[in-house]
Amino acid sequence: MGEKRKGFFQRFLDGVEKLGNKLPHPVTLFAILALAVIVISGIVSAMGVSVEHPGEEGTMVEVTSLMSAEGVEYIFTSMVDNFIGFAPLGVVLATMLGIGLAERTGLISACLRGFVLNIPKRLITAGLVFAGIMSSVASDAGYVVLPPLGAVIFAALGRHPLAGLAAAFAGVSAGFSANLFLSATDPMLGELTIEAAATIDPAYAEGMNIAMNYYFIIASVFVLTFVGAWVTEKIVEPRLGEYKGDYRENLNGLEASEKKGLLWAGIALFIGVVLTALLIVPSGAPLRGDEGEIIQSPFMSSLVPIIALLFFIPGLAYGIATKNIRNDKDVANQLSDTMASMGMFIVLAFTAGQFVAFFAETNMGLVIGVYGAEFLDSINLSGIPLIIGFIIVAGFINLFIGSASAKWAMMAPVFVPIMMYLGYSPEMTQMAYRIADSTTNIITPLMTYFAIIIAFAQKYDKKMGIGTLISVMFPFSIAFTIIWTLMLIIWMMFGIDLGPGSPIYYEG
Template sequence: MTQQRTGIVSRSLDTIERVGNKLPHPITLFFIFAMMVIIFSAIFSAMDIRVEDPLNEGEILTVKNLLSAEGIQYMFTSAVDNFTGFAPLGTVLVTMLGIGIAERSGLISTLLRGLATSVPKQLLTATLVFAGIMSSMAADAGYVVLTPLGAVLFAALGRHPLAGLAAAFAGVSAGYSANLLLTSLDPLLGSLTQQAAATYDPVYAETMNYAMNYYFMVVSVFVLTLVGTYVTDKIVEPRLGTYQGGIQQEEVEKLKPAEKKGLIGAGIAFVLTCALLALLIVPEWGPMRGPEGEIINSPFFTSLVPIILIIFLIPGLVYGIITKSIKTDKDVADQMSDTMATMGAYIVLAFAAGQFVAYFNETNMGIILAIKGAEFIESTGFTGIPLILTFMVVVAFINLFIGSASAKWAIMAPIFVPMMMHLGYSPELTQAAYRIADSTTNIITPLMPYFAIVIAFAQKYDKKVGIGTLIATMLPYAIAFSIIWVIMLIIWLLLGIDLDPGSPLYYTR
């Protein structure tokens, strides 16, 4: 029966893989989308499609033709500004400067290894899932550090190594959006959400902050840890059975004295850094408070990008100095430069996506499509929780073909954020629903960049592991995470709890 299920999954994924492999590179996709906006702007302009401006009663919005003389001038004169003004570009590059030091100095990998090797055996599964979820603070480091480590730890205890690999992979990938800290994903998606909201209500967009889903994602960490632990211990490991691979139990490399000293130093630096930052906002006289001492929508919240940079940079520097991975300022510069060198593909993607987003906004097609779509949905009576669930299903399906969270959101945010605002749902809620659907299906798509790497890790213990085997192992996590996370969001909606200070569930003009 298991073989039949695996065969069905394998055939389904083979189809998805074939279709997905025929898609152009995301960079090419955005250039294609930009060209489509140009062509459709001319068509829709000729059709005289128009709607009433929701912010200015009595005014009419029409589609601007980018193939007109004025439109052609706009495309040429705005190309550079469209690139440099692409909201996620600066936020990602700045945060990665700090995260790059923490990662390349060795702090992140040592922290993950120390966390996973210092807990009681009975808490190992929960620790792996928790560490996997938290690893998103170091971008994609969890895939290459924690996933193989999970297999090694389980093998060292005589448990099935693939169960340990699966637990870590589920935390790292399916729980990618959740974290106790703000990560580079928050400003990355938040900037796109804010940019999309501004096309519908610029005033409301100015009140938004990048921590718009923080409360919800903090609670999600503990909920997903419990779910991932249960699925591993009660479903995945029993299904895998007793390991017969012949690999001897492995010893996990314990932390060296220098690494322990480095972690202690980094921990002290982290506490002191947070304390100094707290002085900027906790006291009533704090310079990072807003007018009249307000905290919500204060300069603190609008400065989260450099704050994330500092929080990762200083502990990373301290760790590197103590462990000798950083000896001079040249090492710091080199590590930052190496990090930026890996961002080349993202910078090119930002140029292409910047043109698409700018064209979409300039033509008014985004706001018109949002209003027309919202009116259609309203006419069918399809609103509320069913609407949100349908949106999440669409996101999950698209994630099977386009793995990048930012690439998908750059395409979807200009359409769905204004549409949901028109129906009375906040951009913050739309982004939370997106993050859930995007995360939970990462582990079941072979087009996710690290999927092949995880298979390679698994083949160390079982040469027969392929796409079907891995997907069959990870499917219970995807289903369980999706169901529990959706239920959690529905409870959040029914109780009317804000997603974060100043981040409501519903939108009102």
């Protein structure tokens, strides 16, 4: 083990860890970036830099200085509005009201355990990866529930428990941007993408929706499930060898109260879906478009509250059935606990909101987009090489900054305009980013739950450390990145929409 830690890859990972630890907290980082925008806008404005607006021929756009008297006034008078208007703030908090109740009543955990414990043994690996992928509907709950559960299941079956932990961790984290349902990630990233697209083409941005990657992420579930199971059984498990530890597990099924709760939750979900369908499907339904359209309709604009309700209603039913909820005070307390857990996100939203708003106000995103696109065009980097290059860059950045929303808040204002100028839709840019962000989560020590996964693993291997865990997870990261990128390339070649009304190419 000591010789391996001295190798090139281990030294690289140690360097990533050291560099990442030296980066400021994301809250501080956004404050620094906002200050940098103010200073740079003053300098660039004084230089008289201007570009032609790509969407309005003959219209020149200059950088607006925030160091001028008008700029200083804007900074102070807009600060509260910048915070409140930060695109993901409202949608994430609203979505988490529903998802949080389902998580805190135990519904999410029971669903995951019930699924994994009731599938045939020959499908247990694929089922574990699939459950991990699907757990992203509950935000980060899968990190806490599934990796230790995967280890327990594999140990009980006489297989290496770390292989089960790795399969679950790969599904939860590397498959975070794949699901059969929309999750909190979709509105969180989607709102930032729409806001960035509006700097180039406001009319196009108005027609976008948060389900912009939905078709692709549905197909991704099945592809990543197969890849994750194959890597586990053909690469990771053989490399780990036979488990010789003393720790053994016995599997316990769901309790009677949990089964009753799942039944109630299932009935409640069915009723909720039927009632929602009545608001959408019939001709003249209130959430249907004026001309009978579904894609451009109030329904697509109402996805956030719909998602919240479709989690809230089953979560409430499960809580009542299992006695986790006895009255309205319990509901209020659990919702309050959910919002309390979002405290760091709210603080982050304040500084990130200033950066995003300042960046938009100065027109720097549009200017960088035009110059960046011209540079890429001059070196003939376009098409598939461009997409691959963007995925590599985004994946490298993810090694140092773990938060998906924090990274995209920084990257979207720059890369969305560049890619639009080169003919790629904002929806396409977002999907490429999501691939890069998800697949490298499992090999960076700076990912929020990395230390927790190590703690779970040390239950079965006392010597488990950062390097060892990364070496176990690295095959998943490589395989997911390659296969997922190839899948996106094939999607491009066939020109299939990434989601409802969400093309691959942008024709401005």
